[in-house]
Amino acid sequence: MRWAWAVALMLMAPWVTAAELRELRLWEGPEATRVVFDLDGDVKHALFTLSDPDRVVVDIEGLDQRALARLNAVTGKGVVARVRSAQRGDAMRVVFDVNQPVFATGFVLPPSADYGHRLVIDLASPQPTQPPAAGSAEQARGAPPRDETIVVAIDAGHGGEDPGARGPSGLLEKDAALRIARKLAKLINDTPNMRAVLTRDGDYYVGLRERVNIARKHQADLFVSIHCNAFTRRDMRGSAVYVLSERGATSEHARWLAQKENAADLVGGVHLQDKDHELAAVLIDLSQGATMEASFDVGSRILQSMAKINRLQKPDVQQAGFAVLKAPDIPSVLVETAFITNAEEERLLASGAFQASLAEQIFQGIKGYFHSYRPRQQTVEAEAEPQYVSRNALTSERLQAAEYPKGISR
Numbered sequence: 485m486r487w488a489w490a491v492a493l494m495l496m497a498p499w500v501t502a503a504e505l506r507e508l509r510l511w512e513g514p515e516a517t518r519v520v521f522d523l524d525g526d527v528k529h530a531l532f533t534l535s536d537p538d539r540v541v542v543d544i545e546g547l548d549q550r551a552l553a554r555l556n557a558v559t560g561k562g563v564v565a566r567v568r569s570a571q572r573g574d575a576m577r578v579v580f581d582v583n584q585p586v587f588a589t590g591f592v593l594p595p596s597a598d599y600g601h602r603l604v605i606d607l608a609s610p611q612p613t614q615p616p617a618a619g620s621a622e623q624a625r626g627a628p629p630r631d632e633t634i635v636v637a638i639d640a641g642h643g644g645e646d647p648g649a650r651g652p653s654g655l656l657e658k659d660a661a662l663r664i665a666r667k668l669a670k671l672i673n674d675t676p677n678m679r680a681v682l683t684r685d686g687d688y689y690v691g692l693r694e695r696v697n698i699a700r701k702h703q704a705d706l707f708v709s710i711h712c713n714a715f716t717r718r719d720m721r722g723s724a725v726y727v728l729s730e731r732g733a734t735s736e737h738a739r740w741l742a743q744k745e746n747a748a749d750l751v752g753g754v755h756l757q758d759k760d761h762e763l764a765a766v767l768i769d770l771s772q773g774a775t776m777e778a779s780f781d782v783g784s785r786i787l788q789s790m791a792k793i794n795r796l797q798k799p800d801v802q803q804a805g806f807a808v809l810k811a812p813d814i815p816s817v818l819v820e821t822a823f824i825t826n827a828e829e830e831r832l833l834a835s836g837a838f839q840a841s842l843a844e845q846i847f848q849g850i851k852g853y854f855h856s857y858r859p860r861q862q863t864v865e866a867e868a869e870p871q872y873v874s875r876n877a878l879t880s881e882r883l884q885a886a887e888y889p890k891g892i893s894r
């Protein structure tokens with residue numbers, strides 16, 4: 485029974501299981517500064533804010549004392565001016581001196597992918613700390629009124645502590661995706677009557693559902709998510725375009741890829757308990773069939789356009805259950821620009837010239853789509869029949885199969 489004693493001792497002795505702080509990371513986003521404690525075990529925490537001066541206090545139980553030196557060496561970022569810490573009874577008190585009043589929320593994330601246990605503290609500003617990534621500056625400059633402007637939401641995949649896939653020589657998907665997204669946004673913003681909204685415009689994570697919400701808030705006419713493909717087989721290469729499928733993916737790789745992309749929320753640190761009431765936001769929408777058809781249309785135009793500068797992984801638009809494509813009323817596509825796990829395509833993805841060509845070809849596909857398939861309100865005004873030129877002509881059965889999910893899978 486000696487083992488039983490050992491187990492009992494371990495349960496009674498918290499110092500045995502004190503979690504070590506591996507790293508404290510700070511990410512600055514437009515609406516919040518995120519603090520992430522990287523830990524090798526579970527901890528308990530209590531969180532509160534104080535004013536005069538403004539500060540956020542986190543008491544952490546079960547944290548190894550060696551964390552003190554590491555915490556006190558961290559430099560501030562975003563709203564955090566300074567980090568201080570001290571042992572206080574059984575807990576370690578960590579104080580974040582903030583340069584404005586903040587709304588603080590904390591949650592823990594279980595281990596996933598490259599990460600172990602994490603304690604995440606989000607410090608949201610009552611007012612954004614910087615102008616939002618969206619084109620509000622452009623609106624202020626007197627852009628055409630909403631009904632004349634086509635709004636394209638451009639979503640750079642991953643970001644912040646979620647690097648996405650990694651190339652053999654170290655290029656990160658989050659960086660390549662953001663560079664291409666910004667180039668695409670510029671092309672759109674330089675076009676009369678078109679406006680781009682970036683779901684993120686910096687190195688921070690935005691939840692998959694929040695990316696869709698940003699697009700909806702700006703009444704986007706199209707949602708384009710930019711990623712780099714990845715696979716364990718380093719010889720896989722080529723560009724691909726995906727639309728949503730709830731009834732199974734078009735290939736084994738598509739299913740693998742969707743699972744990998746959907747795991748971004750676990751890596752990027754979305755508070756999973758929030759998912760439940762998001763279910764209510766996803767309703768079966770009667771326009772879903774038309775939205776899917778439009779998604780296929782713009783998807784095949786982008787694919788054909790990209791074929792001019794890179795080989796295609798598959799000649800047709802692919803389908804899989806990507807969480808980021810789940811806006812029932814906005815045509816949505818996910819562009820896997822090239823394989824970052826392929827050495828040659830990683831080199832291409834790192835080059836500014838290739839990023840610009842990708843942005844240009846994606847833009848050409850988008851322009852072609854809007855040329856023949858105007859946004860809803862304009863279609864109604866002109867009383868014109870939308871033209872369907874998709875190579876993936878949908879049968880009504882297939883449209884039904886693409887019907888909206890009964891709920892979010894996660």
Ligand SMILES: [Zn+2]
Pocket residue numbers: 641642648649657711712745
């Ligand atoms: Zn990705």
